[in-house]
Amino acid sequence: xxxxxxxxxxxxxxxxxxxxxxxxxxxxxxxxxxxxxxxxxxxxxxxxxxxxxxxxxxxxxxxxxxxxxxxxxxxxxxxxxxxxxxxxxxxxxxxxxxxxxxxxxxxxxxxxxxxxxxxxxxxxxxxxxxxxxxxxxxxxxxxxxxxxxxxxxxxxxxxxxxxxxxxxxxxxxxxxxxxxxxxxxxxxxxxxxxxxxxxxxxxxxxxxxxxxxxxxxxxxxxxxxxxxxxxxxxxxxxxxxxxxxxxxxxxxxxxxxxxxxxxxxxxxxxxxxxxxxxxxxxxx
Numbered sequence: 423x424x425x426x427x428x429x430x431x432x433x434x435x436x437x438x439x440x441x442x443x444x445x446x447x448x449x450x451x452x453x454x455x456x457x458x459x460x461x462x463x464x465x466x467x468x469x470x471x472x473x474x475x476x477x478x479x480x481x482x483x484x485x486x487x488x489x490x491x492x493x494x495x496x497x498x499x500x501x502x503x504x505x506x507x508x509x510x511x512x513x514x515x516x517x518x519x520x521x522x523x524x525x526x527x528x529x530x531x532x533x534x535x536x537x538x539x540x541x542x543x544x545x546x547x548x549x550x551x552x553x554x555x556x557x558x559x560x561x562x563x564x565x566x567x568x569x570x571x572x573x574x575x576x577x578x579x580x581x582x583x584x585x586x587x588x589x590x591x592x593x594x595x596x597x598x599x600x601x602x603x604x605x606x607x608x609x610x611x612x613x614x615x616x617x618x619x620x621x622x623x624x625x626x627x628x629x630x631x632x633x634x635x636x637x638x639x640x641x642x643x644x645x646x647x648x649x650x651x652x653x654x655x656x657x658x659x660x661x662x663x664x665x666x667x668x669x670x671x672x673x674x675x676x677x678x679x680x681x682x683x684x685x686x687x688x689x690x691x692x693x694x695x696x697x698x699x700x701x702x703x704x705x706x
Contacts, residue, residue, distance in 0.1 A: 436697075437697070439693065440693060440694065440697045443689070443690040443691075443693040443694050443697075444690075444694060446686060446690045447687070447690040447691060447694065450506065450510070450683075450686065450687050450690070451510070453503055453506060454503070454506045454507040454510045454511070455507070457503035457504050457506065457507040458504075458507075460503065461497075461499065461500035461503045461504060462486070462497060462499060462500055463486075463496075463497040463499075463500040464500065465496065465497070465500040465501045465503075465504040465505075465657045466496065466655045466657070467496060467497070468494040468495050468496055469491070469494075469495035469496070470494065470495050471495065472484055472487065472491050472495040473491060473492070473493055473494060473495040474490075474491060474492070474493060474495075474669065474672070474673045474676070475487055475490050475491045475495075476490050476673070476675060477489045477490045477498075477675050487499070489502070489675065489679050490673075490675045490676070490679075492662075492665070492666060492669075492673075492676045493665070493666065493668075493669055493673070493676065498662075498675070498676070498679045501657045501662055501680075502659070502662070502679050502680055502683055504657040505657040505658045505659040505661070505662050505680060505683070506659060506683055506687070508652060508656055508657060508658045508659075509639060509642055509643060509646070509658045509659045509660065509684075510639065510687070512569070512572060512573050512576060512642050512652070512658075513576070513635060513638045513639040513642055514635070515573050515577070516573050516576035516577040516579070516638050516642070517577075517580075517631060517634060517635050517638050518577075519573070519574075519577035520576075520577045520578065520579065520580050520581040520584065520634070520638070521581070521584050521627060521630075521631055523577070523578075523581045523584075523585075524580075524581035524582060524583065524584025524585040524587075524588065525584050525585070525588045525623070525627060527542050527545070527546070527581075527585040527588075527589075528584060528585040528586065528587065528588025528589040528590075528591075528592065529588050529589075529592055529615060529619065530542060531543055531546075531585070531589045531592075532588065532589040532590070532591070532592025532593045532596070533592050533596060533614075533615065533619070539589075542585070543589070546582045546585050546586060549578075549581070549582045550582050554578075554579055557575075557578075558575045558576075558579075558641075558645065559650065561574075561575045562575065562645075562650050567650060567651065567652070567653050568653075569652055569656070572642065572645065572651050572652055576638055576641060576642055576645075579637070579638055579641055580634045580637060580638060583630060583634060584627065584630060584634075587626055587627070587630055588623060588627075591619070591622065591623050591626060592619055592623075595618065595619050595622055596619075598618075600618060601614060601618050601619075604617070604618060625698075628698060629695060629698045629699045631695075632691055632692075632694050632695030632698055633692070633695035633696075633699065635691050635695075636687075636688040636691050636692050636695075639684070639687065639688060639691075640684070640688065642658070642660065643658070643659050643660030643663070643684055644660060645660065646658040646659070646660030646661040646664065647660040647661065647663055647664040648664070649661075649664060659680040659683055659684050660680075660684075662676075662677075662679070662680040663677050663680050663681060666680075
């Protein structure tokens with residue numbers, strides 16, 4: 423048996439739509455990381471003599487601007503790359519922080535039980551019941567609209583899902599024989615959580631992360647669209663859509679370009695999350 427055939431037998435088969443989604447997501451991530459080096463223009467450079475130029479192939483297009491320019495003559499390729507870098511960076515950092523907060527609360531609630539669990543789950547239920555967008559607006563009004571304030575507020579979106587997931591897993595695992603045997607042999611709570619609970623939590627948390635990331639990305643884009651997220655001149659995908667909505671009839675490419683980037687990223691991550699959820703489900 424050749425090495426290639428052995429790898430094919432061992433490695434799980436990935437459907438071609440998922441492989442395409444993985445490749446597209448990786449390409450978008452690389453483009454976001456390399457935006458300062460591959461962007462053809464400064465994203466904030468205005469050229470009023472080239473304003474509202476259409477993409478290449480249309481009448482009036484400028485050869486230097488492949489996807490056209492916006493109402494201030496800024497290159498849409500450069501703006502989209504830097505906007506993707508900012509929006510994706512905020513969504514990733516916010517999702518990681520939300521995952522850490524929710525997982526920590528869920529671990530404590532599921533393992534300690536009693537009054538600690540009751541108090542923590544009341545906080546989780548309150549987070550679910552409150553209209554989160556209004557809380558974000560209040561936070562931005564009180565603390566300002568700096569990038570780190572936006573990241574901190576975005577990180578609080580969806581942490582309750584991680585908390586409920588972690589608590590449920592801990593309640594199930596703590597009754598397993600191997601956990602009871604470790605406790606009977608004198609293992610402490612920290613050792614049990616680190617050696618027995620966390621390894622079993624990794625797969626569900628990864629699935630939840632991939633399913634929750636598009637929602638966080640859309641939340642950041644919505645805030646930027648409304649003008650209360652990251653402030654100019656920093657480019658974000660939502661702000662590009664918000665600034666170009668007045669040109670939708672005369673220059674639709676100003677809105678279509680960032681919209682397609684958001685659509686491609688969210689669809690790819692959502693497809694990957696659905697596939698991981700199916701792979702992690704023993705009933706599938």
